[in-house]
Amino acid sequence: MPENPTSQPVPFRGGGFNPRPRALVGLAVMVVLIAVWETGCRTGIIHPLVLPAPSEAATAFMELVDSGLLWTHLGASLSRLVIGWTAGTLLGIAVGFAIGLFSLARAGMVPLVAAIFPIPKIALLPLFIIWFGIGEGSKVATILFGTFFPTVVATYGGVDNVDRGLIRMGQSFGLSWVSIVRKIILPGALPAILPGFRISAAIAIVLLVAAEMIGAEFGVGAYILMAGSLMAMDQLIAGVAILSTIGLTVSWIIGRAEKMLLRWRV
Amino acid sequence: MQLTLNGINHRYGGMPVLSDIDLEIPAGEIVCIVGPSGCGKSTLLRLIGGLERPDEGAVLEHGAPPADSLNPLTYIFQDFALLPWRSVAGNVSLALEDHGLGKAETEAIIDDVLARTKLSDFKNALPRQLSGGMKQRVAIARALAVRPAVLLMDEPLSALDSQTRELLMDDLVGLWSKTPFTAVYVTHNLNEAVRLGHKIVVLSRRPGRIREVVSIDMPLAERADRVGELASKQEQLWSLIRDEAAAADMELIDA
Known part of the structure; x- marks a missing residue:
């Protein structure tokens, strides 16, 4: 082709819109933030009563470990979280499947779910205390109700989105109803159910703390409440950091489960 | 086993899609059904396999299916309909699991059909790792595994590129030549019809x-x-469909 003075490469207009994993960036942001915060406290720009230094929060945390109370608080919180979340999730999946599979259940339950889902469960806590007692019952029930509804919605959405072609294939091979549900619908709905776990786990942690702030002797929420009433901001920050760590751990576990169970996805 | 379609009429929401269909599907032959898009070819196939009920008329089976047939009327779908979370062997196994065959027999059937469809080396691969042609071969293996009396194929090669289509046609002819099977083969591709059909049924536009x-x-x-000799048949089919296909192309869906 003859060289033409006006010839030039075609301008590039593609690229972008493709987020890629950048390892360590998240960690770096956190480290920088904490460093700025610490410096601010040491130089006196941030008043210790407004916000204690991260190092002070760390000291408070170590005191908590040394006193042996960390495991008491953590154990109480985690057992409420695990029992409430597991029960809420199992019930939610069961009801979500019923809604997804049976017209009658759908007609009856969907309006009910829509009506109760938006109620802040913490508003019902006094009611739960009357029903289930001031002890563990009311706390577990709050978490159970909080996780139940988002799981129902995620599950029946997932069941609705299972490829009808695959179900018809199952029928065409004469698979039993139970086989179709277990081998086609359940795995097909899993990609919608697992992300629902992230949301319900976050809700569970929020409700856990709220419930523990009302009448609990032990638990991370009780620890934070106590710190707040004593104006011990270093302890308060330490408690919040524990919650944050619980959240990160749960999210990591769900991420692993997704990787393992949804390996077949593109 | 052979099938007879008797006076089939079918409507979707009041709109007739199939009208007065009478047809014999003789044992050991491949019957191709061609027609313009939207003429009810796939609906007819769903009626034949009992996935839908005709509004009028009936699909009759003559004679009992072979005793060893696990699923006498077996489909092969255009979109393959493989479970993405199951391996090649797992997808074949799905069709066998409800029959209580025992582990050894299930394994033997899977190995046999995978060998016949040249998939033995891909036994543990997941569908997402396979090309379109391989996915359809898995679906064919799954269909063969249940020893069907009649294979119902719904545009099985339409989602594939033309080279793969050519290869799979050879595979199907090879499978039929070794053990002749009865099949109803729905397609809009006249070349596939003249290559695979003993009988080619031309449907009109809707209904x-x-x-x-x-x-x-x-x-x-x-x-x-001998494609040269088939060209005249294909030409004959095209002249039958041409005007209708053009008219069907100008129709609004759901109009």
Whole structure:
């Protein structure tokens, strides 16, 4: 082709819109933030009563470990979280499947779910205390109700989105109803159910703390409440950091489960 | 086993999609159903396999299916319909699991059908790792595993590129030549119809009626080498469909 003075490469207009994993960036942001915060406290720009230094929060945390109370608080919180979340999730999946599979259940339950889902469960806590007692019952029930509804919605959405072609294939091979549900619908709905776990786990942690702030002797929420009433901001920050760590751990576990169970996805 | 379609009429929400269909599907032959898009070909296939009920008329089975047949009427779908979370062997196994065959027999059937479809090396691969042609071979293996009396194929090669389609046609002819099977083969591709059909049923535009049944006597195995002679048949089919296809193309869906 003859060289033409006006010839030039075609301008590039593609690229972008493709987020890629950048390892360590998240960690770096956190480290920088904490460093700025610490410096601010040491130089006196941030008043210790407004916000204690991260190092002070760390000291408070170590005191908590040394006193042996960390495991008491953590154990109480985690057992409420695990029992409430597991029960809420199992019930939610069961009801979500019923809604997804049976017209009658759908007609009856969907309006009910829509009506109760938006109620802040913490508003019902006094009611739960009357029903289930001031002890563990009311706390577990709050978490159970909080996780139940988002799981129902995620599950029946997932069941609705299972490829009808695959179900018809199952029928065409004469698979039993139970086989179709277990081998086609359940795995097909899993990609919608697992992300629902992230949301319900976050809700569970929020409700856990709220419930523990009302009448609990032990638990991370009780620890934070106590710190707040004593104006011990270093302890308060330490408690919040524990919650944050619980959240990160749960999210990591769900991420692993997704990787393992949804390996077949593109 | 052979099938007879008796006075089939079918509507979707009041709109007739199939009208007065009478058809014989003789044992050991491949019957192709062609017609313009939206003429009810796939609906007819769903009626034949009992996935839908006709509004009027009936699909009759004559004679009992072979005793060893696990699923007498077996589909092969255009979109393959493989479970993405199961391996190649797992997808074949799905069709066998409800029959209580025992582990050894299930394994033997899976190995046999994978060998016949040249998939033995891909036993543990997941569908997402396979090409379109391989996915459809898995679906064919799954269909063969249940020893069908009649294979119901719904545009099985339409989602594939033309080279893969050519290879799979050879595979199907090879499978039929080794053990002749009965099949109803729905397609809009006239070339596939003249290559695979003993009988080609031409449907009209909606509502689908049988316009003509064209028979081709040439043995399947010879057809790949004698495409010249088939061209006239294909031309004949095209002249039957042409105007209707043009008219069907201008129709609004759901109008």
